[in-house]
Amino acid sequence: MFEDPTDNDIFVIRKMLGRPPRGLLKIAGRCKCGNPIIAIVTHTLDDGTPFPTTFYLVLPALVKAVSTLEAEHYMEEMNDHILDYDLETAHKNYIESRIQICKNTDNPHLENISAGGMPTHIKCLHSLIGQTVACGKGANLAGDEVMSKLNELKMWSFEKCSCKIKYDEWGD
């Protein structure tokens, strides 16, 4: 499920972010058009900065859809019934995935740190859906709900590409 990034993936992510990807280890998930969805990033960047967001959402169409949900206060709605999401488990899953991904490297800084406000609350929907896309349904119930909501509102889906620029057009 985690793929090694190709030269084209690195090129595309560079265009998406407007800068070269830092600490890129793998790619997880692709839009129908081929655009990478998640950049899996190492726990500590080359300059020593700890980087807790292991599953970094890069797909512009999905970033935008999630930002729209945030702007519509969906995060506040979720925080109102935070216990439904068992964030403690999602938090542990996140850290466990990172340990597996980074197992050949030393991991001193990030032992109890996940992302997105976990395990106590939700402060970033992008982090949650990142875990859902990378690790599959069940890894993060809150991320699963964000994905369902996007599908329900037809804001984004694996079934349909809504990217403005497609994977094979980035070179233009």
Ligand SMILES: [Zn+2]
């Ligand atoms: Zn696409």
